[in-house]
Amino acid sequence: MLNIMSLKKKKVEGEASGPRRPKTTAAQIRLQKDLADMDKLPGTMTLSFPDPDDVFNFNLKISPDEGFYSGGSFLFTFKINTNYPHEPPKVMCTQKIYHPNIDLEGNVCLNILREDWKPVLNINSILVGLQYLFLEPNADDPLNKDAAEVLRSNRRAFEQNVFRSMRGGTVDGVVFADVQTRR
Amino acid sequence: MAPSINSQQRWRGVYRYLERTGPFANEGFEPGEKVKDFLHTIKVLVVGAGGLGCELLKDLALTGFTDIHVIDMDTIDISNLNRQFLFRAADLGKPKAEVAADFVMKRVPGCKITPYFGKIQDKDEEYYSQFTIIICGLDSVEARRWMNATVINMYDEDDPETLKPIIDGGTEGFKGQSRIILPHFTACYECSLDMQTKPTTYPMCTIANTPRLPEHCIEWASVLEWPRTFPDKKLDGDDPEHIKWLLDQASARARQYDITGVTYSLTQGVVKNIIPAIASTNAIVAASCATEAFKIATNCATYMSNYMMYVGEQGVYTYTFELQKKDDCPVCGAVAIKIDVPANSTLQDLIDLLMERKDIRLKAPSLRTGSGSLYMQAPRALRDATAPNLVKPLRELLEDGGEITVTDQALPISMNVTVRFSD
Numbered sequence: 001m002l003n004i005m006s007l008k009k010k011k012v013e014g015e016a017s018g019p020r021r022p023k024t025t026a027a028q029i030r031l032q033k034d035l036a037d038m039d040k041l042p043g044t045m046t047l048s049f050p051d052p053d054d055v056f057n058f059n060l061k062i063s064p065d066e067g068f069y070s071g072g073s074f075l076f077t078f079k080i081n082t083n084y085p086h087e088p089p090k091v092m093c094t095q096k097i098y099h100p101n102i103d104l105e106g107n108v109c110l111n112i113l114r115e116d117w118k119p120v121l122n123i124n125s126i127l128v129g130l131q132y133l134f135l136e137p138n139a140d141d142p143l144n145k146d147a148a149e150v151l152r153s154n155r156r157a158f159e160q161n162v163f164r165s166m167r168g169g170t171v172d173g174v175v176f177a178d179v180q181t182r183r
Numbered sequence: 184m185a186p187s188i189n190s191q192q193r194w195r196g197v198y199r200y201l202e203r204t205g206p207f208a209n210e211g212f213e214p215g216e217k218v219k220d221f222l223h224t225i226k227v228l229v230v231g232a233g234g235l236g237c238e239l240l241k242d243l244a245l246t247g248f249t250d251i252h253v254i255d256m257d258t259i260d261i262s263n264l265n266r267q268f269l270f271r272a273a274d275l276g277k278p279k280a281e282v283a284a285d286f287v288m289k290r291v292p293g294c295k296i297t298p299y300f301g302k303i304q305d306k307d308e309e310y311y312s313q314f315t316i317i318i319c320g321l322d323s324v325e326a327r328r329w330m331n332a333t334v335i336n337m338y339d340e341d342d343p344e345t346l347k348p349i350i351d352g353g354t355e356g357f358k359g360q361s362r363i364i365l366p367h368f369t370a371c372y373e374c375s376l377d378m379q380t381k382p383t384t385y386p387m388c389t390i391a392n393t394p395r396l397p398e399h400c401i402e403w404a405s406v407l408e409w410p411r412t413f414p415d416k417k418l419d420g421d422d423p424e425h426i427k428w429l430l431d432q433a434s435a436r437a438r439q440y441d442i443t444g445v446t447y448s449l450t451q452g453v454v455k456n457i458i459p460a461i462a463s464t465n466a467i468v469a470a471s472c473a474t475e476a477f478k479i480a481t482n483c484a485t486y487m488s489n490y491m492m493y494v495g496e497q498g499v500y501t502y503t504f505e506l507q508k509k510d511d512c513p514v515c516g517a518v519a520i521k522i523d524v525p526a527n528s529t530l531q532d533l534i535d536l537l538m539e540r541k542d543i544r545l546k547a548p549s550l551r552t553g554s555g556s557l558y559m560q561a562p563r564a565l566r567d568a569t570a571p572n573l574v575k576p577l578r579e580l581l582e583d584g585g586e587i588t589v590t591d592q593a594l595p596i597s598m599n600v601t602v603r604f605s606d
């Protein structure tokens with residue numbers, strides 16, 4: 001197929017080429033594909049872009065319509081670097097919320113955001129994963145150990161803690177953010 | 184230009200392969216003076232002058248390549264000296280590319296090595312297009328992806344000269360690999376991105392609550408405690424003070440959980456994701472890369488198709504197989520077309536033109552340039568933000584000859600459209 005010998009000689013020394021335009025990187029192309037091919041999001045999720053030209057940084061709002069967290073709106077930031085999809089997006093919750101898998105700094109324990117990330121996964125996979133965390137908080141992978149312990153031992157008490165925290169209330173001495181959906 | 188010193192003597196071993204044909208010769212191999220001359224004339228580039236790079240420079244120089252360029256952004260550190268054998272204690276702090284070039288030129292008379300001390304991203308297509316073969320000895324996925332995309336984008340079907348074979352070597356401890364990438368003909372680096380080992384990470388909840396390994400304590404310090412304590416300071420794995428802080432935090436946590444083994448070097452290793460480099464792995468992988476470069480340059484034997492893995496943990500094992508090109512590869516899977524339109528036609532006109540094409544059959548195209556969004560079908564926020572562009576004339580959105588990346592559910596990955604204004 002390739003025979004380097006046949007390609008030799010003809011070489012013309014560096015004809016100056018025009019000014020360099022910003023080249024589209026593989027990460028940009030993948031992100032464009034991830035975002036543009038996304039099926040219509042369920043009504044419980046909204047994406048927003050502070051700068052529509054920048055697809056590497058955006059925000060997600062999840063407003064669950066069932067489960068412990070219905071009635072709340074939860075905000076996340078997505079920061080993606082040029083090594084996407086080799087590296088996963090960095091996702092943080094921007095509010096202080098009471099959730100067994102999200103700590104008070106906003107770190108999220110979701111396997112596909114760290115140890116189980118693969119380049120075949122995409123932004124949509126993460127949205128599905130995050131949505132699931134609100135429908136089925138998981139006491140086995142705790143980031144907020146106290147919340148996980150309550151969820152494991154007493155679902156009724158957990159439900160009440162979530163309810164109080166979502167209204168900006170205090171649970172175990174911690175003041176949480178008011179995350180009630182405003183209409 | 185053939186080397187002046189008695190080259191028959193100097194390259195006697197190499198010439199044996201070039202003076203007569205044999206059963207393994209590649210199609211089109213012509214033994215004789217011309218191929219020897221070609222080997223001594225072409226420019227090849229070695230990317231990286233570290234563990235693999237030192238081996239590559241030595242091997243290529245001794246294989247008869249006499250016009251070698253090398254690019255590397257690093258300076259010599261004391262920890263390099265055990266395996267990066269072109270460097271001596273007196274060279275500490277000096278640029279690797281320059282010291283390596285001097286050393287090999289001194290030892291292999293007749294071989295010219297041109298160093299560049301700087302980043303691969305400093306150089307553009309014009310620089311890379313002067314080389315016949317590019318041999319990479321890099322240690323990061325990011326740098327490899329950049330090199331791969333740059334060289335693959337240089338290829339122009341109408342000009343065979345623009346096809347630059349890449350030979351890529353990589354090592355991780357006792358494992359290594361060498362591969363050949365013929366842009367647009369064989370699988371590229373991006374095609375096999377999912378094969379690349381990712382940095383080791385541990386579940387967030389394990390490092391937060393149930394540490395069992397010293398690495399868990401170090402990740403706890405770097406991933407959770409550092410941003411909590413210094414929200415606005417970026418962690419720098421090369422800053423000894425940062426590493427010391429992490430070490431103190433991680434050690435305290437390790438004591439609390441009865442875990443042993445947190446040390447300064449492990450802390451730095453985890454933070455920088457360092458996999459110990461093994462000199463013999465570098466030597467084996469570089470030898471394979473140099474041999475393939477020799478075969479590609481001369482045709483004296485068929486070259487590898489296209490991936491060789493080496494495992495040296497329990498013996499010596501190699502396996503060679505052909506990686507398949509992927510249709511949905513964002514680097515080599517993109518379709519490229521050129522389109523001529525009047526500069527005052529609108530973005531919508533351009534989209535209509537694209538959708539009329541029977542060979543592509545787009546359904547709902549989204550368009551971006553390298554610097555911004557022109558029109559995105561989804562998500563909703565981007566569609567709303569970009570819809571006003573549809574009625575704008577193209578000249579307001581891009582320059583003549585500008586490139587647009589089009590994605591669509593009907594395309595495996597994307598289409599690269601060069602827009603030329605016809606007026």
Ligand SMILES: [Zn+2]
Nearest residue numbers: 371374512515
């Ligand atoms: Zn590819």
